[in-house]
Amino acid sequence: MITTGQIIRCKAAVAWEAGKPLVMEEVEVAPPQKHEVRIKILFTSLCHTDVYFWEAKGQTPLFPRIFGHEAGGIVESVGEGMTDLAPGDHVLPIFTGECGDCRYCHSEESNMCDLLRINTDRGGMIHDGESRFSIDGKPIYHFVGTFTFSEYTVVHSGQVAKINPEAPLDKVCIVSCGLSTGLGATLNVAKPKKGQSVAIFGLGAVGLAAAEGARMAGAGRIIGVDLNRKRFEEAKKFGVTEFVNPKDHDKPVQQVIAEMTDGGVDRSVECTGSVQAMIQAFECVHDGWGVAVLVGVPSKDDAFKTHPMNLLNERTLKGTFFGNYKPKTDIPGVVEQYMNKELEVEKFITHTVPFSEINKAFDYMLKGEGIRCIITMGA
Numbered sequence: 001m002i003t004t005g006q007i008i009r010c011k012a013a014v015a016w017e018a019g020k021p022l023v024m025e026e027v028e029v030a031p032p033q034k035h036e037v038r039i040k041i042l043f044t045s046l047c048h049t050d051v052y053f054w055e056a057k058g059q060t061p062l063f064p065r066i067f068g069h070e071a072g073g074i075v076e077s078v079g080e081g082m083t084d085l086a087p088g089d090h091v092l093p094i095f096t097g098e099c100g101d102c103r104y105c106h107s108e109e110s111n112m113c114d115l116l117r118i119n120t121d122r123g124g125m126i127h128d129g130e131s132r133f134s135i136d137g138k139p140i141y142h143f144v145g146t147f148t149f150s151e152y153t154v155v156h157s158g159q160v161a162k163i164n165p166e167a168p169l170d171k172v173c174i175v176s177c178g179l180s181t182g183l184g185a186t187l188n189v190a191k192p193k194k195g196q197s198v199a200i201f202g203l204g205a206v207g208l209a210a211a212e213g214a215r216m217a218g219a220g221r222i223i224g225v226d227l228n229r230k231r232f233e234e235a236k237k238f239g240v241t242e243f244v245n246p247k248d249h250d251k252p253v254q255q256v257i258a259e260m261t262d263g264g265v266d267r268s269v270e271c272t273g274s275v276q277a278m279i280q281a282f283e284c285v286h287d288g289w290g291v292a293v294l295v296g297v298p299s300k301d302d303a304f305k306t307h308p309m310n311l312l313n314e315r316t317l318k319g320t321f322f323g324n325y326k327p328k329t330d331i332p333g334v335v336e337q338y339m340n341k342e343l344e345v346e347k348f349i350t351h352t353v354p355f356s357e358i359n360k361a362f363d364y365m366l367k368g369e370g371i372r373c374i375i376t377m378g379a
Helices: 048-054 169-176 178-190 205-217 231-238 253-260 275-283 327-339 355-366
Strands: 008-014 023-029 036-045 070-078 090-093 133-135 138-140 152-156 160-162 197-201 221-225 242-244 267-270 291-294 316-319 349-354 372-376
Touching (some): 008 355, 023 152, 023 355, 036 090, 036 169, 048 355, 090 169, 160 327, 169 178, 169 327, 169 372, 178 205, 178 291, 178 327, 197 275, 205 221, 205 231, 221 231, 221 253, 242 253, 267 275, 275 291, 349 355, 355 372
Parallel strands (some): 221 242, 267 291, 291 316, 349 372
Antiparallel strands (some): 008 023, 023 133, 036 070, 036 152, 036 372, 090 160
């Protein structure tokens, strides 16, 4: 391709300040270096994590920055040392990675790569610490190694999943973060058996994906727990059969669920980040065989407290990161589940906006409207 090895000038939505609308700018995107690929982004989506760091909550602000980490595109060019990716490949950039060489990548029990584990403070590439984006010679910082709110981006090859070229990128782009996080928490970690009961705490995008996993696993009862009653009707599309709003009860929600299920659910998945919900999710599973899985990220000063007898009575507590999916190895398989009509993706997509109106996607999320908004780069 004529752009191989050359600087590409393209449009990007730049966050110049915390909490201020993104500004459409012309940026220069450098060629990929060793073990990197440059991708033409066709579709991207807004995740709550983008909004959290755009608002600069809980971390040292790093601006100007290009956010975005749920996306689909086509490889434009590759850097030195590339053997598994080539121009023209259809790919999903992922916020975490799989180097293939570390002890985590060699483990069948973990997906937490030593080299490419998520790092929200890094503003440049791992290879040299430098940004691949600039405006008038001044660097624009990266975000979690993907920075997909740009028509072109440069990503470490270990953070790129090569997928079936027949898969529609405007749909499967959302597989690269929230959907897989919730889906894998249920299918890969909680592992409910057919007919068992599952409680999902939090019915946002990740929680609905966890519910979708329970539906795919054949769960007999899927109980949704959320403080926002408006989410209950939407959750029915994802297999949720019953709903509990803690505000409606004068007793702990774990007690409410235990009474509903003759002692507790078989599995629970917590997707809120609230430490109180984490405790409730653990204490609502049945003794003897119940498994609770924590997905949400708590505040740094939170402490999880429960009586040790809850563990001694054979309840199991687990945590998960990105649904225990290895990005390069496993995510292509999730796309195939969609292609085989096992996984329903379209119901997660509630809005679509052109790239020029990306700030509308932020408005939808800040107002709590919809689940996922697809941003079409060519529009």
